[in-house]
Amino acid sequence: MANILDVATPNNLEYQFFPVSSGSVQFKVRAPHDAHIALTMGPQELDPMYEIFIGGWGNTKSVIRRNRTKPDKVEINTPEILNGGEFRGFWVRWDSGVVSAGREGESIPFISWADPDPFPISFVGVCTGWGASGTWKIEDGAEFDTVDKLEYKFGPVAAGSLEFDFLGPHNCHICLAPAPAEVDPIYEIILGGWENSKSVIRHCRQKPDKVTVPTPGIMNANEPRKFLIEWRCGTIAVRDGKTGQVLMEWTDPAPFPITHFGIRTGWGAQGQWRIVHFYKAGEQQPLQPPPAAAPLYNNPPGYPSAPPMGGGGAGVWVTASSGQVPPGAVVGGNDCSGEPLYVARAQHESNAIIPGKLVASHGCAYIPWGGQEHGKAEYQVLVGGPNNWVPTNGSNIPPGAFPGGESEDGEPLFIGRVRHEGSITTGKVQQSHGVCYISFAGQELGFPDYEILMS
Structure with missing residues (x-):
């Protein structure tokens, strides 16, 4: 299963952002009109910024806009391109200043524009508005099923948290790293290890573990379990995703920047993951700097x-x-x-x-x-x-x-x-x-x- 983000966008023109690590994104959207995509340097609606409006003006035309200013860079007629009763698939690409969008299964874009002054794109935002609500399935291309093999698969993080569902019998492993590779420094969080009996936080793959807690039955091969990992000012906190209860917490006296997460399973376990690493513009993460960080x-x-x-x-x-x-x-x-x-x-x-x-x-x-x-x-x-x-x-x-x-x-x-x-x-x-x-x-x-x- 690919890392598919299920996103609901209400009728409020407020972008929800997620990070991207390549020059394209594929998605399906179900909306009657006005599917808006933003390409930005950061996870907020700030210039510089590209916007692609698909099915705007009553589902009659589509445009590309830069920095929220008119006139639009490109405008084309696209009658009935969206449908409120079924998902329609699209892709958006950016390469060397060329921004383009096309339909799923078609290699030729239906709209394209070359920016003479391009900027690096790290985030994609989606929203709907002008009377339209939408449902999105956004795929970033990274595989997040894990086989019985102690090898991390990496993805980028948007901010100081990572929320996920895990379906598997035991040994849910997550790492937080400054690069998409298993190299030190690195934090490792093992949930339901030792035959689903305990969980730990580990630093630089070294023992003794920084935190060890008994967590019998924390994982279930038939029922997804939700978790939230937060990091701020050197403090790593692992929470139950439903109740918010802190399961484990540790403060690193010499923290390092975290830019990527990795996931894996092993020791006889396979896992299915649903990763949530997007958030709404301006949304603040809940973990506050603890006294231990003083x-x-x-x-x-x-x-x-x-x-x-x-x-x-x-x-x-x-x-x-x-x-x-x-x-x-x-x-x-x-x-x-x-x-x-x-x-x-x-x-x-x-x-x-x-x-x-x-x-x-x-x-x-x-x-x-x-x-x-x-x-x-x-x-x-x-x-x-x-x-x-x-x-x-x-x-x-x-x-x-x-x-x-x-x-x-x-x-x-x-x-x-x-x-x-x-x-x-x-x-x-x-x-x-x-x-x-x-x-x-x-x-x-x-x-x-x-x-x-x-x-």
């Missing part, structure tokens, strides 16, 4: 430090790359999905050092400069530093503000943060401009009211 804000004893660049206050800037989060990294806020954002900075334009944000799951830090968001695979993270934020505005830099870098002209830059579109995003404060700049959805945005980091 040591992450302190510089661990003996941790190798880098000399401060730009000086000022406690804490050091530690060089990292590719989404690495050094122990003791200062959490400055959270992304729209609830993922922690760390205080980071990176070099730009040869001599500028620009404060920004580290998004571990993206494998890079982002800095705002020149009206755009710039991704940096190499960056520095504030470790063991202050986490005291004071409200201010304009060019009012309070005494004791923590310096975080300098502009290409040598002007000191401070570290600020703002609340925007469900996030708390860190960026740079440039006194001569009177604003805090953040990088967000590919853009540099300026805000006159912000919080500033104090030494």
